[in-house]
Amino acid sequence: MSGDTRPPRAAEPPLVIDLDGTLLRSDLLLESALAHVRTRPLQMLAPLAWLAGGKVHLKQRLAQSVELDVTALPYDQRVLDLIGRERAxxxxxxxxxxxHRLYADRIAAHLQLFDEVLASEGAVNLSAERKRDRLLQRYGAQGYDYAGNAADDLPVWAGARHAYVVSAGGRLQRRAAAQGNVAAVLPPPAPLQQLRAGLRAMRLHQWAKNLLIFLPLLAAHQAHQPQHLLAGVLAFICFSLCASSVYLLNDLLDLDDDRHHHSKRRRPFASGQLPLLAGILLTPLLLGAAFALGLTLLPWRFSAVLLAYYVLTLAYSLYLKRLMALDAITLAGLYTLRLIAGGAAFGVPLTFWMLAFSMFMFLSLALVKRYAELRVARHRGDTHQARGRGYFPGDLEMIASLGAASGYLSVLVLALYTQDRATMALYRQPQLIWLACPLLLLWVTRIWMLTHRGEMHDDPVVFALKDRTSLVVGALFALIFWSAT
Known part of the structure; x- marks a missing residue:
């Protein structure tokens, strides 16, 4: 006969699970607020008015106006495993x-793991002491075990038999342990892991695109002047900080679309590796730093171009990216704005040829990116419109035609550039620039062939900076122009 006199598990107190930050590696209030901004950009300030009626009123209005896809939310597998063991x-x-109860009920219906759901509704915001009082009323003192993650959970843990501390920082872990009933701790990601996630969200590798700022200086043959080089470095830093701010905002607004994408679902915010609040705080901080440096150390025209870049990018993130053709043209325009920013930083006028070449070339590369995304969808058998985009997989052939034609037009612009009087005055042997035309034809053709074969898995500009053949072509391109000087 066993000496174990413990009651059967079914007789044990219920296991109560918190949602935000515990079961879910996110926050539904922030999720719904961001979704509201994305779907109703003209009403983005409405939540501030709703907040005047109280936090629970804000949650109710957001839940009524925004429908989140609970099937794609980032759930913490460790908590799901804990629930599975106890439920079994x-x-x-x-x-x-x-x-809010609307979201809680949908999540419970999706997971099929809960026997009961308690949530905010009516005039009651079920957090902290209010949650503790509700649980004590239903189950009595130490009549439940509770898994939570935040300082608001301290009073709830205090009334529980056992406390499960999930993804809490060291200070909160110590405060919870002081109450003497912690049964288990599920630690948060290591600080270094969080830092790496933050840097990934900032997309530092995309900063290479901002080297385009130096192109007007090179084209004007003034790269040997130290003051221009210093201005270029400062402009590069400002543009990079602004771009990272944009990337963060874009990821925050695209959470739902990213979670349904085969690769973007692993992005730090979409996957729950990085708290949404970190992105919300970091976005204006990076943007403010970019404009503070620009306005203080560079000509005002540079900051004006930077502002135009940010406004256009914001319009792209909120609306333009979902419009067929206009999204790719906008991307080409954003690349061209980098050249214009460089011209403003150096005080160097831009030629018609450079602007035309930029628009045609970067329109081609923007369409490469769209083609690569749609090709994956077609190979998966999807025939529906791409999520968050204005294209269908059936548009592949037309996109390829438009993209290749645009790339070849950039070669035509380069060829015509060699016959311009200003070019002949700028170069001693302008006829040598003709040699760059077949090189560019080779590169454009190769990029589109690789994309057609499904070998383009990155932003084409970033791909070119990693691709050995592209680097060789770029070096030969530079050598030709140097030889013509």
Whole structure:
């Protein structure tokens, strides 16, 4: 006969699970607010008015106006495993959350793991002491075990039999442990891991695109002047900080679309590796730093171009990216604005030829990116419109035609550039520039052939900076222009 006199598991107190930051590696209030901004950009300030009626009123209005896809949210697998083990042992599982009941009920219906759902509704924001009081009223003192993650959970843990501390920082872990009932700790990601996720979200590798700022200086043959080089470095830093701010904002607004994408779902915010609040705070900080440096150390025209870049990017993130053709033209325009910013930083006028070449070339590369995305969708058998885009997989052939034609037009612009009087005055042997035309034809053709074969897995500009053949072509291109000087 066994000496174990413990009651069966089914007789144990229920296991109560918090939602935001515990079961979910995100925050539904922030998720719904960001979704509201994306779907209703003209009403982006409405939540501030709703907040005047109280936090629970804000949650209710957001839940009524924004429908989140709960099937794609980033759930913490460790908590799901804990629930699975306890549920298999016959234990009652309760979801208790400060999020609105509309979202809580949808999540419970999706997961099919909970016997009961307690959530914010009416005039009650079910957090902190209010959540503790509700649980004590239903189950009595130490009549439940509770898994939570935040300082608001301290009073709830205090009333529980056992506390499960999930993804909490060291200070909160110590405060919870001081209450003497912590049964288990599920640690947060290591600080270094969080830092890496933050840098990935900033997309530092994309900063290479901002080297285009130096192109007007090179084209004007003034790269040997130290003051111009210093201005270029400062302009590069400002543009890079602004671009990272844009990338963060774009990822915050594209959470739902990214989570349904075969590769973008692994991005730090979409996957829950990085808190949404970190992105919300970092976005204006990077943007402010970019403009502070630009306005202080560079000509005002540079900051004006930077502002135009940011406004156009914001319009792209909120609306233009979902419009067929206009999205690719906007991307080409954003690349061209980098050249214009460089001209403004150096005080160097831009030629018609450079602007025309930029628009045609970068339109081609923008269409490469769209083609690569749609090709993956077609190979998966998807015939529906791409999520968050204005294209269908059936548009592949037309996109390829338009993109290749645009790339070849950039070669034509380069050829015509060699016959311009200003070019003949700038170069001693302008006829040598003709040699760059077949090189560019080779590169454009190769890029499109690789994309057609499904070998383009990155932004084409970033791909070119990593691709050995592209680097060789670029070096030969530079050598030709140097020889013509």
């Amino acid at each position: 042992a016959g234990r009652r599982i309760v979801l208790a959350t400060a999020s």
